[in-house]
Amino acid sequence: MAAPPKQTTVLDARAFDRTVRRMADEIVELNEGTDDLVIVGIQRRGVQLAAQIVSTIREREKADVARGALDITLYRDDLQTVGPRPVVGQTEIPVDIDGKCVVIVDDVLYTGRTIRAALDELADFGRPRRIALAVLIDRGGRELPIQPDIVGKKISAPASQRVDVLVEEIDGKNGVVIAQREDTV
Amino acid sequence: MTHPLGKDLLGLEPLSGEQIRLILDTAEPFKEISERAIKKVPTLRGATIVNLFFEASTRTRVSFEFAEKRLSADTVNVAASGSSVSKGETLVDTARNLEAMRIDMVVIRHAASGAARFLADRIESNVINAGDGTHEHPTQGLLDMLTLRDHFKRLEGLKVCIVGDVLHSRVARSNIWGLTKMGAQVAVCGPRSLLPSAIDDFGVTVFDRVETALEWADALNVLRLQLERMTAGYIPSLREYNRVFGVSRERLEAAKREVLILHPGPMNRGVEIDSDVADGPFSVILDQVTNGVAVRMAVLYLLSGGRPELAEAAKKGGER
Amino acid sequence: MSNALLLRGGRIIDPTQSLDATGDVLVVDGEIAAIGPRAGNEADGRDGLETLDCSGLVVSPGFVDVHCHLREPGREEVETIATGARAAAAGGFTAVCAMPNTDPVTDNQAAVGFIIRQAQRANAARVYPIGAISVGQKGESLAEFGEMVSAGAVAVSDDGRPVVSAHLMRTALEYARTFGIPVADHCEEPTLAKGGAMNEGIVSARLGLKGVPSEAEEIMAIRDILLARRTGGHVHLCHMSTRGSAELIRWGKERGINVTAEVCPHHLSLTEEAVGDYDTNAKMNPPLRTADDVAAIQEAVRDGTIDLIATDHAPHHYDEKEREFSDAPNGIVGLETALAVNLTWLVAQQRIDLPTLVEKMSCAPARIFKLPGGTLRRGGVADITVFDPDVEWTVDPAAFKSKGRNTPYAGKTLRGRVRWTLVGGRVVHGAAPAPARAGKARG
Numbered sequence: 037m038a039a040p041p042k043q044t045t046v047l048d049a050r051a052f053d054r055t056v057r058r059m060a061d062e063i064v065e066l067n068e069g070t071d072d073l074v075i076v077g078i079q080r081r082g083v084q085l086a087a088q089i090v091s092t093i094r095e096r097e098k099a100d101v102a103r104g105a106l107d108i109t110l111y112r113d114d115l116q117t118v119g120p121r122p123v124v125g126q127t128e129i130p131v132d133i134d135g136k137c138v139v140i141v142d143d144v145l146y147t148g149r150t151i152r153a154a155l156d157e158l159a160d161f162g163r164p165r166r167i168a169l170a171v172l173i174d175r176g177g178r179e180l181p182i183q184p185d186i187v188g189k190k191i192s193a194p195a196s197q198r199v200d201v202l203v204e205e206i207d208g209k210n211g212v213v214i215a216q217r218e219d220t221v
Numbered sequence: 222m223t224h225p226l227g228k229d230l231l232g233l234e235p236l237s238g239e240q241i242r243l244i245l246d247t248a249e250p251f252k253e254i255s256e257r258a259i260k261k262v263p264t265l266r267g268a269t270i271v272n273l274f275f276e277a278s279t280r281t282r283v284s285f286e287f288a289e290k291r292l293s294a295d296t297v298n299v300a301a302s303g304s305s306v307s308k309g310e311t312l313v314d315t316a317r318n319l320e321a322m323r324i325d326m327v328v329i330r331h332a333a334s335g336a337a338r339f340l341a342d343r344i345e346s347n348v349i350n351a352g353d354g355t356h357e358h359p360t361q362g363l364l365d366m367l368t369l370r371d372h373f374k375r376l377e378g379l380k381v382c383i384v385g386d387v388l389h390s391r392v393a394r395s396n397i398w399g400l401t402k403m404g405a406q407v408a409v410c411g412p413r414s415l416l417p418s419a420i421d422d423f424g425v426t427v428f429d430r431v432e433t434a435l436e437w438a439d440a441l442n443v444l445r446l447q448l449e450r451m452t453a454g455y456i457p458s459l460r461e462y463n464r465v466f467g468v469s470r471e472r473l474e475a476a477k478r479e480v481l482i483l484h485p486g487p488m489n490r491g492v493e494i495d496s497d498v499a500d501g502p503f504s505v506i507l508d509q510v511t512n513g514v515a516v517r518m519a520v521l522y523l524l525s526g527g528r529p530e531l532a533e534a535a536k537k538g539g540e541r
Numbered sequence: 542m543s544n545a546l547l548l549r550g551g552r553i554i555d556p557t558q559s560l561d562a563t564g565d566v567l568v569v570d571g572e573i574a575a576i577g578p579r580a581g582n583e584a585d586g587r588d589g590l591e592t593l594d595c596s597g598l599v600v601s602p603g604f605v606d607v608h609c610h611l612r613e614p615g616r617e618e619v620e621t622i623a624t625g626a627r628a629a630a631a632g633g634f635t636a637v638c639a640m641p642n643t644d645p646v647t648d649n650q651a652a653v654g655f656i657i658r659q660a661q662r663a664n665a666a667r668v669y670p671i672g673a674i675s676v677g678q679k680g681e682s683l684a685e686f687g688e689m690v691s692a693g694a695v696a697v698s699d700d701g702r703p704v705v706s707a708h709l710m711r712t713a714l715e716y717a718r719t720f721g722i723p724v725a726d727h728c729e730e731p732t733l734a735k736g737g738a739m740n741e742g743i744v745s746a747r748l749g750l751k752g753v754p755s756e757a758e759e760i761m762a763i764r765d766i767l768l769a770r771r772t773g774g775h776v777h778l779c780h781m782s783t784r785g786s787a788e789l790i791r792w793g794k795e796r797g798i799n800v801t802a803e804v805c806p807h808h809l810s811l812t813e814e815a816v817g818d819y820d821t822n823a824k825m826n827p828p829l830r831t832a833d834d835v836a837a838i839q840e841a842v843r844d845g846t847i848d849l850i851a852t853d854h855a856p857h858h859y860d861e862k863e864r865e866f867s868d869a870p871n872g873i874v875g876l877e878t879a880l881a882v883n884l885t886w887l888v889a890q891q892r893i894d895l896p897t898l899v900e901k902m903s904c905a906p907a908r909i910f911k912l913p914g915g916t917l918r919r920g921g922v923a924d925i926t927v928f929d930p931d932v933e934w935t936v937d938p939a940a941f942k943s944k945g946r947n948t949p950y951a952g953k954t955l956r957g958r959v960r961w962t963l964v965g966g967r968v969v970h971g972a973a974p975a976p977a978r979a980g981k982a983r984g
Binding site: 234311312313331333334335336338339353354355356357391394417418419420422423 | 741742743745746747748749750752754818819860863864865866867868
């Protein structure tokens with residue numbers, strides 16, 4: 037059995053927290069406050085990031101901001117080719133998003149297809165005044181004309197590498213690592 | 222494994238506990254879609270689904286239709302009367318015609334046991350059994366289990382008693398297979414003339430009286446009793462059936478236990494179940510209907526499409 | 542064509558002469574002229590002598606099938622007397638009895654005569670008509686047994702259906718005594734069996750198919766046995782399939798009642814599990830039963846409770862069987878697989894030996910139905926079957942001589958196959974005989 041692929045740490049736990057705090061500040065700045073703000077995390081780890089952003093905003097702005105979760109599996113454009121059916125996670129948009137400023141939060145922005153699916157799905161929930169995109173890592177490699185409004189860190193990673201965001205709630209710690217894809221080692 | 226369920230859903234007997242769990246777990250997020258303002262996702266956009274109903278059925282067909290439309294599929298209803306089928310086109314020819322029209326999926330309900338399997342063996346499209354004779358009605362079994370799981374948060378060790386005409390019931394069979402595979406304890410209750418003579422080989426407990434069943438069960442699944450059973454001599458009268466086996470408020474109260482009440486519908490109020498039970502606090506009959514759409518969406522989703530040879534390519538470039 | 546044929550070096554099995562030894566059989570002018578290790582001597586010097594090399598093969602009296610359905614008149618697209626007779630010959634049968642549930646029913650002397658003539662034209666296995674018990678097989682009034690017998694009928698039966706009325710069965714048994722023919726009954730109590738598509742049991746419950754309980758057969762079997770006792774008539778019970786039936790027949794025979802019984806190869810080899818996923822080629826009446834029933838029936842063959850093996854060959858058109866299980870007609874073909882199925886499941890599994898098999902497939906049917914053949918005695922008609930008891934082959938319905946393809950043994954590898962079938966000394970199935978070297982039988 038091959039040895040596990042070597043990992044490079046892009047953000048350690050402390051850098052991760054610092055980045056998330058900055059992203060929360062930038063979100064509030066972009067919206068010019070916390071009114072009508074809705075933070076929607078994309079399953080899976082975008083949801084945890086959204087939770088961390090919302091709790092940071094509560095700390096710093098002393099305001100509670102609405103939070104939702106979006107699973108985009110059913111809106112994917114590659115369902116016909118992806119083979120075994122991916123498990124569908126939970127979608128919960130607890131407020132009416134008409135006229136609101138919705139900020140989509142995801143862990144890694146790559147081809148942009150996930151965000152395209154998220155935009156389609158949000159459109160079925162209502163018509164926000166504005167939709168913005170906040171991602172922890174922008175790794176380039178876009179296949180659609182989609183750009184983030186707020187970026188934690190911009191890196192460049194070839195297709196042969198995986199960029200993995202780790203969150204406390206799922207992986208036991210916060211961080212971002214890069215590793216060689218197993219089938220290209 | 223290219224598809225977790227294979228090409229068709231013909232019954233619960235061929236499935237493993239894992240596969241059943243997958244369907245139930247997949248149904249959960251689909252429930253949420255039915256709560257949205259726009260009850261639609263694009264997942265099966267462009268797919269063509271035919272509802273081939275050789276037996277009249279409003280509720281099952283409508284439930285499937287909602288499930289299909291909420292997944293953005295195009296649906297066509299073919300009823301046994303009003304098409305070439307009523308002129309006596311054989312099932313084989315019907316199958317071949319559907320295939321020639323490149324239908325993606327067929328939902329079939331038929332009076333002959335084995336009809337779904339017959340169709341599935343002859344066409345490439347996915348086939349979903351919406352009830353074949355007295356053999357199986359898998360989506361009903363699944364939605365019954367989802368309803369039970371929602372309420373009790375588990376199926377393992379749950380005591381479920383199926384009450385009524387088990388002999389002629391595909392719902393009963395699907396429930397027996399499904400619940401057994403999920404680790405529940407299953408019992409049946411009814412007059413012996415309406416239980417299969419081989420029931421003791423099914424691995425279920427048999428109660429001769431519904432009072433005894435109520436002392437044991439966590440939930441009762443009450444089956445519809447059909448008038449034909451009386452005319453065919455299996456029971457003397459519907460009146461006596463109600464007197465001896467009817468699930469009534471008095472019987473529930475006498476049991477001094479909380480027993481959940483399910484019914485696949487449509488109900489014969491006053492025969493197998495009294496109105497104050499059907500509409501009472503322990504009845505989850507309407508939840509069954511809601512869950513029915515979600516379960517059917519989950520099944521359609523899990524069976525649909527997928528070209529595995531492109532899955533490899535998708536995997537390589539598929540990271541978001 | 543020569544009038545002398547020598548079957549050389551085979552294992553001759555003839556239970557009527559307690560014979561099981563290697564030797565020769567000499568056939569002259571359609572009769573058995575000599576049999577034994579020195580039969581070849583009598584062949585020496587005969588002009589135009591032909592030979593069949595039977596070394597490694599079994600030579601037995603020709604098989605006789607007392608129960609088959611040849612579908613003509615009425616369903617010639619599914620089988621004719623000609624194709625049926627050829628299928629019979631391919632299966633080693635030198636004679637078959639054709640059941641009367643044709644369209645129109647064979648219930649009068651003209652209809653019986655028609656079958657006799659068609660059989661002569663076919664010129665393969667002999668075909669003896671069985672006449673109906675009741676007019677139109679409606680179960681109401683007796684058909685003219687006398688007229689049918691004088692036209693060539695060898696028995697009466699309403700097979701396809703049971704004789705529902707006990708009174709009619711009783712009078713049929715009494716009336717048949719006048720003509721010395723058996724009354725063959727298809728035992729099925731109609732109200733118990735109604736709508737049933739397979740054996741009632743765990744498999745039918747799982748598949749959601751209405752089942753036929755064993756009692757449907759047993760109730761009529763004991764009824765017929767009791768009526769045979771009352772009337773002194775000969776009742777022949779068709780296609781017995783359950784343990785209960787075997788026990789009842791044993792009870793009847795112990796009391797000296799004139800009851801004979803047959804079993805079909807499929808009830809000796811397959812169980813209800815063969816239905817599998819609604820395979821209509823495993824659907825017949827009576828249905829395949831449980832493993833316990835199969836064991837009991839095999840034992841009944843061994844101990845003589847069951848007198849003979851018959852095929853109940855019932856061809857159906859592909860389209861008819863290509864239907865939902867409950868709608869498909871009952872019946873499977875059997876003439877061309879009977880020997881192999883019996884060898885594979887009975888003899889190879891050591892339930893019975895080869896001489897007993899020959900007794901059940903040839904001697905007993907001929908004797909019980911009073912037909913020529915069933916023996917290799919000198920002077921008897923040369924109806925002979927030569928078969929290889931060991932060769933393995935795979936069943937390919939497309940290669941059948943019968944028009945019917947509906948068999949549950951399709952694709953299965955069975956053991957034993959007919960090499961030659963001779964009717965009246967003439968090869969009706971198998972390669973043509975080789976001419977012997979002029980003037981010499983051996984060498």
